[in-house]
Amino acid sequence: MRVGIQGERGAFSHEAALRALGDAVEIVPCESFERLFEAAASGRADRVMVPIENSLHGSIHENYDRLSGSPLHIVGEVGLRVRQCLIGRPGAEISGLTRVASHPVALAQCRLFFAEHSRIEAVVAYDTAGSVRDLMRDGPPTSAAIASVLAAELYGGQVLEAGIEDDPQNYTRFLILARAEGPLEGATKTSLVFTLKHEPGTLHRALGFFAVRGVDVAKIESRPLRGRPFEYLFYVDVLGDRRGALGDALRELETVSASLRILGSYPAAARPDYA
Amino acid sequence: MRVGIQGERGAFSHEAALRALGDAVEIVPCESFERLFEAAASGRADRVMVPIENSLHGSIHENYDRLSGSPLHIVGEVGLRVRQCLIGRPGAEISGLTRVASHPVALAQCRLFFAEHSRIEAVVAYDTAGSVRDLMRDGPPTSAAIASVLAAELYGGQVLEAGIEDDPQNYTRFLILARAEGPLEGATKTSLVFTLKHEPGTLHRALGFFAVRGVDVAKIESRPLRGRPFEYLFYVDVLGDRRGALGDALRELETVSASLRILGSYPAAARPDYA
Numbered sequence: 001m002r003v004g005i006q007g008e009r010g011a012f013s014h015e016a017a018l019r020a021l022g023d024a025v026e027i028v029p030c031e032s033f034e035r036l037f038e039a040a041a042s043g044r045a046d047r048v049m050v051p052i053e054n055s056l057h058g059s060i061h062e063n064y065d066r067l068s069g070s071p072l073h074i075v076g077e078v079g080l081r082v083r084q085c086l087i088g089r090p091g092a093e094i095s096g097l098t099r100v101a102s103h104p105v106a107l108a109q110c111r112l113f114f115a116e117h118s119r120i121e122a123v124v125a126y127d128t129a130g131s132v133r134d135l136m137r138d139g140p141p142t143s144a145a146i147a148s149v150l151a152a153e154l155y156g157g158q159v160l161e162a163g164i165e166d167d168p169q170n171y172t173r174f175l176i177l178a179r180a181e182g183p184l185e186g187a188t189k190t191s192l193v194f195t196l197k198h199e200p201g202t203l204h205r206a207l208g209f210f211a212v213r214g215v216d217v218a219k220i221e222s223r224p225l226r227g228r229p230f231e232y233l234f235y236v237d238v239l240g241d242r243r244g245a246l247g248d249a250l251r252e253l254e255t256v257s258a259s260l261r262i263l264g265s266y267p268a269a270a271r272p273d274y275a
Numbered sequence: 276m277r278v279g280i281q282g283e284r285g286a287f288s289h290e291a292a293l294r295a296l297g298d299a300v301e302i303v304p305c306e307s308f309e310r311l312f313e314a315a316a317s318g319r320a321d322r323v324m325v326p327i328e329n330s331l332h333g334s335i336h337e338n339y340d341r342l343s344g345s346p347l348h349i350v351g352e353v354g355l356r357v358r359q360c361l362i363g364r365p366g367a368e369i370s371g372l373t374r375v376a377s378h379p380v381a382l383a384q385c386r387l388f389f390a391e392h393s394r395i396e397a398v399v400a401y402d403t404a405g406s407v408r409d410l411m412r413d414g415p416p417t418s419a420a421i422a423s424v425l426a427a428e429l430y431g432g433q434v435l436e437a438g439i440e441d442d443p444q445n446y447t448r449f450l451i452l453a454r455a456e457g458p459l460e461g462a463t464k465t466s467l468v469f470t471l472k473h474e475p476g477t478l479h480r481a482l483g484f485f486a487v488r489g490v491d492v493a494k495i496e497s498r499p500l501r502g503r504p505f506e507y508l509f510y511v512d513v514l515g516d517r518r519g520a521l522g523d524a525l526r527e528l529e530t531v532s533a534s535l536r537i538l539g540s541y542p543a544a545a546r547p548d549y550a
Contacts, residue, residue: 032386055336056336056337057332057333057335057336057337058332058333058334058335058336058496059333059334060332060333061330061331061332061333062331062332062442103383104379104380104382104383104397104399105379105380105383107379107399108378108379108380111401121398121399122379122399123396123398123399124379124382124396124397124398124399126386167337198491199491200485200486200489200490200491200492201485201486201487201489203482203486203492203495204479204482204483204485204486205486207478207479207482208479210475210476210479211475211476211478211479211480212476214475214476215475216473216474216475217475217478217497218497219497220478220495220496220497221333221495221496221497222492222493222494222495222496
């Protein structure tokens with residue numbers, strides 16, 4: 001199975017792919033999220049891993065937007081703790097470092113490390129794992145990178161310090177997307193996007209379709225719609241079997257929504273992965 | 276009025292403070308969000324500006340957490356378009372640049388600029404505006420920074436290109452916090468955080484207290500609670516006058532919530548600012 005990720009081999013998306021889909025996957029690196037979605041749509045990848053929510057930074061609206069606008073379906077999810085590692089060339093020591101490269105978001109998550117090591121300059125790279133690959137190719141022993149432990153293993157770097165992120169409660173939830181819908185058999189979670197007129201009570205009424213059937217709402221998020229000030233967009237995850245009461249609730253919801261799109265039904269990841 | 280911001284003078288928070296509170300404010304720069312909340316709690320600042328939501332990146336959970344854990348109150352809000360500018364020393368030209376410094380998040384928002392100018396190295400700084408200040412102090416003409424137009428004005432830099440962010444639909448909503456609650460007179464929006472048992476129908480029932488009274492929900496977001504797998508946390512903004520039906524709804528909600536905290540009641544910003 002070919003699995004697309006944004007970034008280079010060794011990215012956190014790669015780690016998430018191995019955890020969700022097993023060690024036998026063939027990774028297809030994509031340089032941007034646009035390319036990642038294209039890889040799935042064109043068939044260059046059978047599945048793609050898309051980060052959708054982070055415990056510190058919240059939902060990743062950009063990727064919800066890309067998903068809503070694409071013909072792809074969610075077929076699975078996986079949660080991953082983001083553990084940033086300082087990776088040097090073999091034999092390197094922290095005391096000898098002058099420059100540390102990584103993706104801007106990873107650098108921002110390791111503020112305390114740079115505050116404690118004020119002589120080390122933080123340098124932007126376009127990818128966490130790519131910064132390890134470049135380091136191992138021709139970097140000096142005074143340079144290091146910040147990336148996953150997987151990146152150190154893949155490129156032969158040495159983990160000089162593990163877990164240098166400021167806040168260890170840093171989890172990312174990834175969605176697994178495919179061209180075809182997943183089987184309803186075994187699917188325990190359904191993600192949907194719908195819009196409602198922005199009037200008192202419309203959301204309460206919409207949730208009533210689930211509540212009266214005992215269908216549990218696992219996530220809800222509202223978002224103002226650009227240029228349509230009287231409508232709201234909702235991202236909702238519901239639990240249950242779409243072949244039963246949940247399916248009835250969705251059909252009823254469709255009658256009151258200005259628009260509704262079911263993004264996919266899939267097996268819910270075990271809670272402890274993410275929460 | 277002394278207004279605390281995270282970052283240096285010229286940060287986007289500074290721009291938000293001027294827009295919301297007028298040009299006469301005295302800015303109190305704070306190096307971190309922890310210091311910013313302390314500045315308000317200790318009285319070193321009368322108000323502080325806290326980014327809470329971005330149109331691309333979603334809600335900033337970290338700041339919701341800080342707010343929930345603090346004794347401060349929301350007394351206002353303001354939305355701001357984040358317009359990143361390339362700022363050089365007077366007389367500098369883009370064709371002569373070799374290094375551009377900024378905060379990691381700003382650099383990440385300008386990926387296309389760096390892709391088009393592949394000979395320019397992106398360098399991490401701890402602050403957008405601080406990178407302009409440093410540039411103007413002793414930077415070479417081959418260096419530039421990415422920050423707000425306000426930073427260019429304050430430090431005497433020259434805007435070489437305005438609006439270099441990849442996605443112009445980049446808005447941030449800031450909350451204005453103070454030690455004392457704001458007046459209920461004129462307050463049209465109330466923000467609250469509450470927890471519910473994670474059972475089918477609990478959310479529907481909670482929203483019913485608002486729906487039956489015609490109280491409009493302007494924002495809702497659920498979040499799993501760490502270490503408490505059967506409870507959910509909700510961030511909700513409701514519209515209306517707390518001295519009327521909204522106050523009754525809140526008192527009823529309190530009877531079914533495991534916990535409820537009203538973060539503040541304040542005048543809602545005009546919609547076009549943010550959406």
